[in-house]
Amino acid sequence: MSTDTNTHTRTDTHTHTHTDPATERLRRWRLVLGADSAAGAGGGFAALSGADGAMDRALEALYGGQGDPAAQGSGPREAGLGGSAPRVARWLGDIRTYFPASVVQVMQRDAIDRLGLAALLLEPEMLEAVEADVHLVGTLLSLHKAMPETTKETARTVVRKVVEDLEKRLAARTRATLTGALDRSARISRPRHRDIDWDRTIRANLKNYLPEHRTVVPERLVGYGRAARSVKKDVILCIDQSGSMAASVVYASVFGAVLASMRTLDTRLVVFDTSVADLTDQLSDPVDVLFGTQLGGGTDINRALAYCQSRITRPAETVVVLISDLYEGGIRDGMLKRVAAMKAAGVQFVTLLALSDEGAPAYDREHAAALAALGAPAFACTPGLFPEVMAAALEKRPLPVPETAARPAATPFP
Secondary structure: OOHHHHHHHHHHHOOOOOOOHHHHHHHHHHHHHHHHHHHOOOOOOOOOOHHHHHHHHHHHHHHOOOOOHHHOOOOOOOOOOOOOHHHHHHHHHHHHHHOOHHHHHHHHHHHHHHHOHHHHHHOHHHHHHOOOOHHHHHHHHHHHHHOOHHHHHHHHHHHHHHHHHHHHHHHHHHHHHHHHHHHHHOOEOOOOHHHEOHHHHHHHOHHHEEOOOOEEOOOOOOEOOOOOOOOOEEEEEEEEOOHHHHHHHHHHHHHHHHHHOOOOEEEEEEEEOOOEEEOHHHOOOHHHHHHOOOOOOOOOHHHHHHHHHHOOOOHHHEEEEEEOOOOOOOOHHHHHHHHHHHHHOOOEEEEEEEEOOOOOOOOOHHHHHHHHHOOOOEEEEOOOOHHHHHHHHHOOOOOOOOOOOOOOOOOOOO
16 A cells, blocks of 8 residues: 555544644654664654554554465464455454545455455455455456355345445436437427427527527427337447456446446446357346456457347447457467458447556557557546547437547558
8 A cells, every 4th residue: 555545544534633733744654654664764763553453563563574364463464364254354354443434445356466366365264354345356366267156145245235235326317318318319300299309409490590580490300209219229349358347347347337337228238258149138147247347368359259240230320349468379460450351331430448546557559559449449438538539429428438548540450
């Protein structure tokens, strides 16, 4: 954990009434530096006790030189985590007591990465102790094939909690944004009287205003299509399930379920590594979708796009969203030619390097630039921006591409 995060955590989660600013500064530096570093900094630090001492011990267990939550309070630290699940569970409880949820999630992630705690997540008592978030869901999905039966139901409960929270935050805005985009794209020029969009009709005919009659002659009528509940657009989400795309898989599955709930969209969800799996029939429950994925393995984008291309029946009314870091293990030229062919047929093609809050991951810049040259700029997308991206694609208008998106290559492919 960074110095800024440590300082922020301690000052925000525990209120102190020190009257001496110098004493408070020393306290903060002691909490930031840890016991060993503080001792080597020339002394002057008071011993920590109470909540400060507990916070310091929890952080030392993780970020100390040989930190191990399993060894906390058990004498000299030892390598390995054998038989340590109860102590780790207590450590998880401690950090939830002294730190806010956002910091707890960072510390859990660091513990999994630094100390090899992933295996312990296969135990139900561990899952009940953790603070659930998107990254934890990604870790559980990568482990679920190895989970014993006694843990699987607990894991599904943890995943469902995160998914339901994401749906609450994302569903309403997504539906509202896309419904508006679909309504606008369905406007017709010869509507029946009850289908006339009077606001747009008046704006379209302002040039025909007659001052003497104080009226507008509606030379051109603009209205909504009458088949408001019929399928207007086809959407295919094509998701790379390699290990680095875990958070994107979680968000894409939630969005896939939201899109599938809209009657005016026919949504298909495809996940791939070196093989391709169509999970469309599970879209009614994003938890089932997530447990149908298999994080890790290689990548064959060309093969996945070939499958998606074979499912397109209305190119001009289809949006294909490829979510991948573009590290292609298949046929590069084949991948690019398929994208070019889909776009030539009228498909709206969107390339997202990530669908998460973390920004752009490591990605194949050459492939990203080649796709940009084909009119499919590759960029990282946050969950908050995704509805706007989809709305723009449905309306066939320019995508809200960030400034950092890949630029076109001089020659996309031979």
